[in-house]
Amino acid sequence: MQVTAAKSFRDLCAEHGIAVTHQRQVLYEVMQGMSGHPSPEEVYARVKKKIPAISLATVYKNIHLFVESGVFRKMSMHHGSVRVEMNSEAHHHMVCSKCKAITDIGEQELGLVSKRTRLPGGFLVERYAVDVIGLCPKCQ
Amino acid sequence: MQVTAAKSFRDLCAEHGIAVTHQRQVLYEVMQGMSGHPSPEEVYARVKKKIPAISLATVYKNIHLFVESGVFRKMSMHHGSVRVEMNSEAHHHMVCSKCKAITDIGEQELGLVSKRTRLPGGFLVERYAVDVIGLCPKCQ
DNA sequence: GTGGATGCAAACGCTTTGCAGGTTT
DNA sequence: AAACCTGCAAAGCGTTTGCATCCAC
Numbered sequence: 235m236q237v238t239a240a241k242s243f244r245d246l247c248a249e250h251g252i253a254v255t256h257q258r259q260v261l262y263e264v265m266q267g268m269s270g271h272p273s274p275e276e277v278y279a280r281v282k283k284k285i286p287a288i289s290l291a292t293v294y295k296n297i298h299l300f301v302e303s304g305v306f307r308k309m310s311m312h313h314g315s316v317r318v319e320m321n322s323e324a325h326h327h328m329v330c331s332k333c334k335a336i337t338d339i340g341e342q343e344l345g346l347v348s349k350r351t352r353l354p355g356g357f358l359v360e361r362y363a364v365d366v367i368g369l370c371p372k373c374q
Numbered sequence: 375m376q377v378t379a380a381k382s383f384r385d386l387c388a389e390h391g392i393a394v395t396h397q398r399q400v401l402y403e404v405m406q407g408m409s410g411h412p413s414p415e416e417v418y419a420r421v422k423k424k425i426p427a428i429s430l431a432t433v434y435k436n437i438h439l440f441v442e443s444g445v446f447r448k449m450s451m452h453h454g455s456v457r458v459e460m461n462s463e464a465h466h467h468m469v470c471s472k473c474k475a476i477t478d479i480g481e482q483e484l485g486l487v488s489k490r491t492r493l494p495g496g497f498l499v500e501r502y503a504v505d506v507i508g509l510c511p512k513c514q
Numbered sequence: 515g516t517g518g519a520t521g522c523a524a525a526c527g528c529t530t531t532g533c534a535g536g537t538t539t
Numbered sequence: 540a541a542a543c544c545t546g547c548a549a550a551g552c553g554t555t556t557g558c559a560t561c562c563a564c
Contacts, residue, residue, distance in 0.1 A: 253538055255544060274528080289546040294529065296544095314554095315528060328497045339493060346488035346502075354483045356511040357468045362486075363505040371496040393563060395519060414553080429521040434554065436519095454529095455553060 250303040260284050261296050262305070271309055271317040271336060309363075326364035332373040339366065390443040400424050401436050402445070411449055411457040411476060449503075466504035472513040479506070 243262060247254045264280045265272070278293045297318060300306045309319040309327075313336075324341040344364060351359045383402060387394045404420045405412070418433045437458060440446045449459040449467075453476075464481040484504060491499045 253543060255537075257545070287546075291530080291547080292545055328493065328495075330497075331500060337495065337497070339495075339497075343494050344488075346486055346490075348484075348486035350486075353468060353479060353506065353508075355468075355477065355479075356514075357470075357477070357479075357506065358509040358514055359506055360471060360508040361506075363507055365503040365505070366493065366497065366499055366501075367503055368493075368500040369498040374496075374498055393518065395563075397520070427521075431522080431555075432520055 246305065250305055252299060252303055257281075257285060257288055257292055258296055258299075260288075261293065262300070265297075265300075265306065265318065265320065269320050270338075271313065271319065273313065273315050273317060275315075326362075326366065328366045328368065328370070330370035330373055331367050332369060335370055337370065386445065390445055392439060392443055397421075397425060397428055397432055398436055398439075400428075401433065402440070405437075405440075405446065405458065405460065409460050410478075411453065411459065413453065413455050413457060415455075466502075466506065468506045468508065468510070470510040470513055471507050472509060475510055477510065 243259050244254055246262075247258070252258070261277070261281055264284070265277055268277070268280070274290070274294055274297055277297065278288075278290050281288055281293060294316075297306075297316065301308045301318065307319040309317050321338050325338045326341065326344050328337045328339050329335075330337075344366070346364070348362070353359060383399050384394055386402075387398070392398070401417070401421055404424070405417060408417070408420070414430070414434055414437055417437065418428075418430050421428055421433060434456075437446075437456065441448045441458065447459040449457050461478050465478045466481065466484050468477045468479050469475075470477075484506070486504070488502070493499060
């Protein structure tokens with residue numbers, strides 16, 4: 235399986251036109267294994283267990299690289315720092331106005347998304363990102 | 375009119391339980407006169423023209439105070455800094471994925487908002503904040 | 515008079531950058 | 540060999556904080 239994983243990461247890098255490095259591969263695997271919207275520091279902490287000498291700067295550089303090259307998607311942030319979207323399915327976010335917790339909600343479950351691709355003013359729609367602001371069950 | 379403005383600001387402060395100060399009043403008026411999603415620095419630059427000695431810290435403190443006490447609403451940010459929502463009507467945002475420009479779009483024009491107030495998992499909806507990601511006319 | 519507000523400067527957290535040395539292509 | 544990547548340390552930016560002074564209530 236290591237061979238398989240290594241191979242697909244190679245392919246992924248090839249597809250996105252970026253070089254394969256050990257740090258990059260471990261970073262990628264660690265991020266894949268995280269859910270939600272991890273912060274760079276959280277990612278760094280985990281990667282450090284596998285590569286103790288890795289630098290935080292490298293983590294930042296590669297998170298950006300992954301986002302820019304389309305490997306991961308950056309999410310619009312309610313956190314104060316850069317976050318990456320680890321849920322690859324179409325979904326939106328419920329943001330608790332009290333405790334600030336963010337929970338994913340599937341596009342189906344939310345059930346309000348339009349199919350329009352062009353808006354007044356000529357704006358061309360790529361996708362909708364909905365934040366539902368409200369109270370989570372715990373805070374009600 | 376100065377009297378009127380002064381009076382309504384007094385009332386506003388009373389309603390929100392905050393003290394009336396000169397800096398606070400000028401800050402409020404300046405912010406009212408700005409549209410879109412001004413940054414603290416932008417606000418600071420304008421206020422400084424009227425009160426040259428004002429401190430940036432004071433601007434930050436009062437923006438937070440205004441947001442916390444409900445005078446203004448903080449918007450979820452695509453900018454890298456704190457932004458305040460100056461458009462008081464129900465609306466959403468169109469974010470250009472290329473040039474990052476943010477344009478408001480009225481709730482009516484967007485036409486996709488649900489009336490549901492409770493979501494799966496028991497989340498209690500206060501409001502929806504929709505970001506439409508896409509290309510603005512200039513970037514298409 | 516007392517609690518809160520201001521201004522200043524220093525501190526802060528997160529992120530980026532410059533650079534020397536090492537790795538990938 | 541050329542281009543790129545890494546790690547380190549320093550710098551950068553936006554924001555917050557501590558504190559002495561000052562103002563609103």
